[in-house]
Amino acid sequence: MIKFENVSKKFGEITALEEINFEIKEGEFVFLIGSSGSGKTTIFRLILGEYLPTEGKIFFEEKDTASFKGKALCELRRKVGVVFQDFKLLANRTVFENVSLPLQIRKTAPEEVAEKTEAVLKMVGLWERKDLFPAQLATGEIQRVAIARAFIADPAVLLADEPTGNLDPETTKELMKILKEINEKGTTVIMATHNSEIVNELKARVILLKEGKILSDEKKSKYLLPKDV
């Protein structure tokens, strides 16, 4: 589904990613782990087509993402749901409006928007809070809104950029349960995290990044993060 072939990304003199190679298959749950600045977010931005690689190629459903422009790029992005590290919720819109935004963008019929938004908000336990604004929510709730928004349009891939950061263990467990459910429905989930407990509990594939390079890419039953990560 997603393939990185010798991908490097440089910002001037700074090398964010170097010779990255991996392939993620449909329906997989993959953790991207590494310290801050290791290149996790850059990988997400490359998948979204926000950045183009300096070298190498990225394939999404066997098509080179560099060739996506205009409407094709929009179509690619519609296949990818994202939980941004900073959530990117729109402050002047309610929970309901934020979550339904991907459907509005697709010009989905209003009845379907209402129906799907209700279902997704109930799934993340926020239906009662649908009329509140992001500033009126707790951090855990904001993160759940972000997940609901990323998932509502049934994307083929869900990218979650450290969605459990700053969350208490209980809320983290809840969020992981939601992400697992989404993955079980067939959505490919790629999650960037620092949290080794989550990684160990899920026993999924782990790609370990350090200074823009892949240190390891394997599936283990127990994963211990290196101390410097």
Next chain:
Amino acid sequence: MTLAFFIMMVIIMLASGAEATLKFLESRPQLTAFLSDEAKPQQIELLKAKIETTGKVNSIKFISKDEALEIYRNEIKDNPLLLEMVTAKILPASLEISAKSLSYLPEISQVIKEDPLVEDVLFQEDVVSTLNTIINGLRKFGLILVSFLFTTSLINVVIVISMQVARHRREMETMSLMGATKGYIRGPFILQGVIYGVTAAVIAWLAGWLLLLYSTPFLVKFLAGVPLFPVPLIYLLAVLAGLLLLGLVIGGLGSIFSVRRFSKSSR
């Protein structure tokens, strides 16, 4: 932008009013050649032919002594004393000439003056040349002012919409990353610019219309005899259509410039 559109409307109305006045003057006999009492019909016909060969006249009308008396009587019908004193004998016959353009009058006058049959030539050279100067000046000044106002209005829209774009930048980026098309992201801003433009055009038109209504009594007196008033509704609607088009163009273009700067910075 409303003020700019209002000034534009005033300039348009002044220019078209002056133009209509000039056209009115052009449509009337603008030059009168008084003929000597000895002039015979054949000689008058020859003179008419000579004037027509200049190719610069629309019409030539012969006014006989009797017709001149009739005109005179009509003009002074309120003064019976004068009516009694004047007879057809003392009034000269004349040729009333309408030129194709008021600028031809001096040249036609020169041709006529050279003829021995003509005793005197009368035309309002000063009024015509002044009106021509005013119209030309108004056109040049109007063009410069309208261009200046167009540019400032455009800059105005660009600044206002750019501020809106800057305020909603994060929202636009988020939408773009969710797969929103450029049209979907730009649409509300372009619509906003168009609404600004159209609203300014309508308000300016209403203000201009009120000003015209207010000044109509004065203008009717000032332009006595020139049939400009009441200003036809179709003309006012045409001005409104022009202003709306201008509002659409300025609002649309201004907002397109503003949002394109955002689009250039994102993929």
